[in-house]
Amino acid sequence: MNLKPKHQRLILAISALIALVGAAMLAMWGLRDRAAYFVTPTDIASGAVEEGEPLRLGGMVEQGSLVQLADGVTLRFIVTDGKQQVETRFRGIPPSLFKEGSGVVAEGRLRGRKFEADNILAKHDERYMPPQLGNSAAEHAAGQTVEK
Amino acid sequence: MIAEAGLAALYLAAALALLQLAVAAIPALADKAVATARPIALAQGLLTCISFLCLLLVFIRTDLSVTLVAANSHSAKPFIYRFAGAWGNHEGSMLLWVTVLALSGALLALLSRRMPERMLSAALGAQAALALGFYAFLLIASNPFARLNPAPLEGQGLNPLLQDPGLAFHPPTLYLGYVGLSVAFSLAVGALITRDVGPALARAMRPWVLGSWIFLTLGIVAGSYWAYYELGWGGWWFWDPVENASLMPWLAATALLHSVSVLASRGGLRTWTMMLAVVAFSMSMVGTFLVRSGILTSVHAFAVDPTRGTFILALLMLYVGGALALFVWRAPTVAEGARFALVSREGALVINNLLLSVILAVVFLGTLYPLMVEAATGEKLSVGPPYFNAVAGPLGLLLLLLLVVGPLLRWRRHDAPIAGKVVPAVLAGLATLVATVILAPGISLMARLGLVAGMALIPASLMPLLGRSLRRTPLATWGMVIAHLGVAISVLGMASDAAFTRERLAAARPGERLELGPWLIDFVSVSPVAGPNWTALEARLRASKGNGTEELHPQARVFTSPLTETSEVAIATTWNGQLYTVLGRKTGDRWQLRLWWKPFVTFIWLGGVLVAFGGFIALAGRGWTNRRNRRRLEEAEL
Numbered sequence: 001m002n003l004k005p006k007h008q009r010l011i012l013a014i015s016a017l018i019a020l021v022g023a024a025m026l027a028m029w030g031l032r033d034r035a036a037y038f039v040t041p042t043d044i045a046s047g048a049v050e051e052g053e054p055l056r057l058g059g060m061v062e063q064g065s066l067v068q069l070a071d072g073v074t075l076r077f078i079v080t081d082g083k084q085q086v087e088t089r090f091r092g093i094p095p096s097l098f099k100e101g102s103g104v105v106a107e108g109r110l111r112g113r114k115f116e117a118d119n120i121l122a123k124h125d126e127r128y129m130p131p132q133l134g135n136s137a138a139e140h141a142a143g144q145t146v147e148k
Numbered sequence: 149m150i151a152e153a154g155l156a157a158l159y160l161a162a163a164l165a166l167l168q169l170a171v172a173a174i175p176a177l178a179d180k181a182v183a184t185a186r187p188i189a190l191a192q193g194l195l196t197c198i199s200f201l202c203l204l205l206v207f208i209r210t211d212l213s214v215t216l217v218a219a220n221s222h223s224a225k226p227f228i229y230r231f232a233g234a235w236g237n238h239e240g241s242m243l244l245w246v247t248v249l250a251l252s253g254a255l256l257a258l259l260s261r262r263m264p265e266r267m268l269s270a271a272l273g274a275q276a277a278l279a280l281g282f283y284a285f286l287l288i289a290s291n292p293f294a295r296l297n298p299a300p301l302e303g304q305g306l307n308p309l310l311q312d313p314g315l316a317f318h319p320p321t322l323y324l325g326y327v328g329l330s331v332a333f334s335l336a337v338g339a340l341i342t343r344d345v346g347p348a349l350a351r352a353m354r355p356w357v358l359g360s361w362i363f364l365t366l367g368i369v370a371g372s373y374w375a376y377y378e379l380g381w382g383g384w385w386f387w388d389p390v391e392n393a394s395l396m397p398w399l400a401a402t403a404l405l406h407s408v409s410v411l412a413s414r415g416g417l418r419t420w421t422m423m424l425a426v427v428a429f430s431m432s433m434v435g436t437f438l439v440r441s442g443i444l445t446s447v448h449a450f451a452v453d454p455t456r457g458t459f460i461l462a463l464l465m466l467y468v469g470g471a472l473a474l475f476v477w478r479a480p481t482v483a484e485g486a487r488f489a490l491v492s493r494e495g496a497l498v499i500n501n502l503l504l505s506v507i508l509a510v511v512f513l514g515t516l517y518p519l520m521v522e523a524a525t526g527e528k529l530s531v532g533p534p535y536f537n538a539v540a541g542p543l544g545l546l547l548l549l550l551l552v553v554g555p556l557l558r559w560r561r562h563d564a565p566i567a568g569k570v571v572p573a574v575l576a577g578l579a580t581l582v583a584t585v586i587l588a589p590g591i592s593l594m595a596r597l598g599l600v601a602g603m604a605l606i607p608a609s610l611m612p613l614l615g616r617s618l619r620r621t622p623l624a625t626w627g628m629v630i631a632h633l634g635v636a637i638s639v640l641g642m643a644s645d646a647a648f649t650r651e652r653l654a655a656a657r658p659g660e661r662l663e664l665g666p667w668l669i670d671f672v673s674v675s676p677v678a679g680p681n682w683t684a685l686e687a688r689l690r691a692s693k694g695n696g697t698e699e700l701h702p703q704a705r706v707f708t709s710p711l712t713e714t715s716e717v718a719i720a721t722t723w724n725g726q727l728y729t730v731l732g733r734k735t736g737d738r739w740q741l742r743l744w745w746k747p748f749v750t751f752i753w754l755g756g757v758l759v760a761f762g763g764f765i766a767l768a769g770r771g772w773t774n775r776r777n778r779r780r781l782e783e784a785e786l
Contacts, residue, residue, distance in 0.1 A: 008487055012420065012498065019502040023509035030510070030539040031517055031531065038530035054534050072655025072735040092653060093380070093732030093742050096704075096713030107532075119381060 038105075045084040049110055057086065057106045057115050066100050079104060079115065090117040151214050151293040154202025158243075158293075161195035161250060162283035164188050165276045168253075172273025181269035186257040189272055192279065193254025196247040203243055203292055207234040213299035216240060216292050222305035222709045224681045232316040233306045238440060238456070239292035241319060245436065246282045248327040253279060256331050256356075263352050264344055271331075271338030278330055281463040289459045305709035308682070314374035318367060322394055325364030326432040329401060331356040332408075333429035336422045337471055340478040345418050350411035353425065355767060357408050361401040362763040368394050369756035380715045380730045382744045384645070384752055387536040392515045393435030396508055400428035403504040405763075406497050414559060416485035416494050420501065426475055430468040431508070437464050438515070489561035496554035503547045510539045541594050548601040548639065551632060552608040569611050577604030584647075591647040598643025605636035623769020631762025638755025644725075644748040651745075655738040665745035666693045667727055674731075674739055682707045684716070687731045687739065691720060698722075702731040702741075725749055 038056045039049050049055065057079055065078035075090045077100075088106060098104060098120055108117035168188045171177055177184060206214045208230055210223045220237045221230060229236075235244045253275040260268050286292070332353050339349045371394065376384040385391060404424040410417045441457025488494035514531045521527055552573045556566045580603040584596050609632035612625060650665040662669045672688035684703040691698045698720035705714045720727040725747035732740025 009419075009484060012417075015498070015502060016420070016505070019506050020509055023506040024513065026506070026539050027510045027513035027517075030535045031514065037532045037534065054532075056530060056532060068735050072738045073653050073732075073740050093715070093730055093740050095380075096715065 040081045041079055041084040041086040042081055044086050044110065044113075044115070051110045051112075054107070054109060055115075056121075057088065057108070057117070059086075059104060061098070061100050061102060061104050063100050079106065086115050087113070088115040088117055090120055092118065092120070094120050150202050150205050150209075151211065151295065154199045154206075155291070155293040157195045157199040157202065158246075158283065158287060161192045161199070162280065162287065164192045164195070165250075165279040165283060168192065168276035169273050169280060172269050172276065178266070178269070182257075182265050182272070185269060185272045185276075189250075189253045189257035189275070192276075193251045196243075196250040200243055200247045203240055204231060204234050206293075207231065207240075210303060212301070212303055213295055213297070215294045215296040218296050218300050218303050220306055221303040222681070223302065224709065225306060225311070226680050228313070228316060229306055229311050233310070235319050236306055236310045236315050239286075239290045241323075242282070242286055242290050242440065243292050244320065244323055245327060246279065246286055248323050249275075249279050249282060249330055252328055252331050252356075253334075256334070260352055264342070264348065266342045267335075267338045267344045267349065269338075270341045271334040274334035274337040274341075275330065278334065278467060281466065285456075285459050285463060289456050302709070305681075305707070307710070308705070308707040308712045308714050309378060311681075311707070312374065312378055314370060314378070318370040318374055321363050321370060322367030325360045325362070325367050325401075326394075326397060326435065328356060328360030328363060329397060329429040329432050332360070332404065332425040333471065336425035337474060340422060340474050340482075343478065343481055345422055345482045347412055347415050350408050350421065354405075354408050354412050355770060357401060357405050357425075357428075358763055358767045358770075361398070361405050362760045362767065364394070364398045364401055365756060365760040365763065368398060369753050369760070372756075373753050377717050377719060377728075380717045380742075382649070382651070382728055382742075382746070384749070387533045389515050390439050392511055392536075393438045396511055396515070397428055397431040397435055399504050399508040399511070400424060400431045403501045403508070404428050407501050410494055410497055411485070414486050414488070414494060416488060417498070417501075418482045418485045419479045422475060422479070422482070424501070426468070426471045427508075430464075430471070431512075433460075433464045433467065434512075437461060486560075488559070491557065491562045493554070493557045493559045493562070496550060496557050499550055500547065500554060503543055503550065507540050507543045507547075510543070511536065514539070537594070545594075545597055545601055548605060548635070551605060551635065555609075555612045555628065555632065569614065570608070572611070573604040573608035576607050577601070580604070588647060595643045595647035598639055599647065602636050602640035602643055605639065606633065609633040609636055624766045627762045627764070627766025627769060629762070630765055631759045634755045634758030634760075634762055636755070637751050637758060638753075641748050641751025641753075641755055645746050645752065648747045649744060649749075652741075652743045654741050654743075655735055656741055657738050662741070662743065664727075664743050665747075667691050667745060668693070669727075669729075669743060671739070671741065677703070679705075681709060685731070687729075687741070689718070689729055689741075691727055693722070696722065698727065700727070700729050702729045704731050704733070721750060 037054070038058060040057070041059050043049050044057075059079040059081045062078040062080045062085065067076045068074075069076060073091055073093075075094060077088055077090075078085045079088050080086075088108075090106065090108075105121040106115065106117035107119040107121065108115055110116075168185050171181055171185045171188065206217055207221055208227075210217060210221050210225075210230060212218045212221075216237060216239050220240075221233050225233065233240075235241045253272065256268075256275060257272055263271075335349060335353045335356070339345045371391070372384050375386065375391075376382070404421065407417045407421045407424055411421045437457070437460045440460055514535050517531055518529050521529060553566065553570060556569050558564070577600045580600045581596070584591065584599055588596075609629055612629055613621060616625075652662060652664045654662055656662060656671045658671055658673045660671050662671065668691070670690040670692075672690055674685055674687045677684050677686045682705045684705040686701050686703045689700040689702070691700060700718035700720055702718040703716040705716055706712070707714065715730055715732070718729045725745065726749050728744040728746060730742040732742060734740075
């Protein structure tokens with residue numbers, strides 16, 4: 001291959017362009033399939049959420065709904081966004097800021113009409129609020145910032 | 149007084165940055181530009197250091213009349229967290245950022261005596277322009293020295309998750325890496341302005357890229373290990389936007405590190421290297437924007453002042469937009485690089501750069517997509533591990549494949565067959581494949597491929613040493629070999645963790661015995677303990693494996709200020725992995741225990757440290773070679 005320098009530069013520029021277009025297409029493919037990753041109880045109630053796909057469910061833990069099951073390691077509670085509810089089961093040790101009436105983001109899958117969580121995201125701050133739940137709760141807590 | 153002195157130093161430094169920019173911009177000063185700018189840059193570095201020392205002092209003394217101290221500190225906090233707590237908050241960490249930025253500028257002025265004057269002057273101007281924006285950000289939107297009147301009697305305390313030795317190490321290291329890249333950015337901007345893009349520039353840029361990359365690597369390794377033991381989920385990487393914010397500059401710096409070497413030693417990849425230098429520091433600023441604006445769904449995101457996000461975004465657009473415009477304008481004038489065949493070291497490095505750029509692009513798009521969608525449609529969504537693993541995993545494997553052959557190729561063009569040198573890697577890979585299929589048929593495809601690639605890469609990374617006199621091998625080559633070996637070890641750790649981790653979740657009474665993988669774990673007791681600003685319930689676990697016995701004490705802690713519960717994991721490390729234990733809540737007369745056995749998980753971080761060590765060897769080797777060459781030159785002149 002005895003290329004002129006100009007051609008070599010052109011080839012490099014074109015391959016860079018192809019790589020970036022390829023990256024964009026790859027990202028679009030990945031995002032189309034997996035971007036509906038964060039769901040609310042309303043999304044689940046509308047039937048738009050597929051069963052068995054890995055998801056994050058965000059909402060509030062409904063007052064009076066938290067029950068420890070007999071095996072000692074499974075929690076059952078209701079996640080609500082004020083309009084709809086989803087019964088959720090979580091096997092594991094919840095983060096300390098997890099309690100009734102507080103915001104929660106649970107990772108897991110939908111099985112039947114119930115959500116099976118295998119992880120509850122820890123919050124670094126009690127003032128944290130999932131932005132998806134609107135800024136109303138965050139706003140009244142604002143004013144001070146504590147950040148990593 | 150101390151707080152006012154810190155603030156005054158900051159204002160002075162900002163004024164000096166303006167002066168430094170003017171010196172570079174005024175043509176009449178061109179002859180004496182560097183001589184004038186050098187002391188200004190040094191003074192700027194000194195003043196920001198003074199300002200940062202003032203912040204440390206008010207934190208150490210817990211001066212509660214300073215708003216930032218009152219909001220983030222407490223007199224009962226152990227000394228190390230009063231000290232490190234200075235940067236465990238928004239304003240303090242931005243002051244650290246700016247201090248490192250000014251220090252980088254001072255070091256650039258001090259150390260670059262061999263660079264063309266015009267280029268150095270332009271680079272110092274660019275560095276001053278960067279600094280100016282961030283001084284403005286600090287002074288206008290995030291003043292760390294604001295006073296509080298009346299002063300409260302006690303501070304609100306530091307977030308307990310940050311009360312960890314990791315806080316003393318992780319943020320400063322990461323910032324050295326983030327902000328060190330600003331010099332590569334400024335040098336690229338300077339060279340584009342003065343049309344000096346060439347090997348001399350690359351030789352000046354390389355140690356900065358290497359140094360920043362070493363710190364970024366160490367910062368990411370430290371952050372990953374910190375998250376691993378602090379969060380108590382047993383995971384080491386969560387594809388959290390804040391983690392991506394540190395990964396993106398690292399990916400760009402890794403690509404830049406490889407391309408700047410081609411430019412320094414072979415004169416090729418000129419425009420591409422300039423582009424990468426601009427992109428790398430842009431990614432640092434994007435990272436700062438993501439972390440400091442709190443706009444993304446993240447476990448690190450807190451309610452913050454929206455004007456700050458807007459401010460950083462404006463700075464980001466100004467600097468990145470300006471640099472890209474300059475690039476587009478000047479790129480056609482950059483001289484042609486040296487030619488090379490497709491099958492050559494340069495060719496492999498081009499593919500390495502393309503793969504790293506593609507990974508960077510997909511991580512970038514995945515991280516910012518939710519933001520763009522929300523801005524455009526108001527719809528809120530989040531992108532998580534399923535996306536990142538699916539798109540970045542296979543690309544990473546391709547990169548590992550390239551790593552097997554790339555370092556074996558010759559510069560310019562490669563004609564000789566390399567099949568013989570690839571045999572050990574292929575054999576190691578095949579043997580691993582057969583072994584895992586027979587012994588562990590159930591593991592996931594990605595974990596299996598990771599094990600195969602990691603095992604193949606161990607002999608492959610050592611191959612460049614084959615047939616050389618080890619004493620005569622340049623330190624730069626040693627550095628490369630060590631860093632690539634580190635990659636292999638880290639990948640093995642990741643794959644082993646994914647493939648072989650055993651988990652047990654139980655509600656147990658003291659006296660019970662639990663089994664997990666090769667371990668027998670006796671749950672002895674739970675008792676209360678107390679620390680300086682916390683109390684805890686502590687479990688005693690006695691774990692035995694073969695002849696060895698380990699005592700573990702996982703705790704459920706309650707911090708008094710602010711009142712917070714955290715869980716402190718206990719980890720037993722053996723040569724072949726870690727036993728990771730978490731104490732949960734009490735239910736009836738039983739305690740929740742979550743136990744993991746993670747074979748070879750430590751390799752993830754050991755490999756990462758080895759990667760950074762390889763970089764250090766290469767950096768040291770360069771300095772040593774330079775000095776030797778200079779001495780020879782001087783001897784020849786005599």
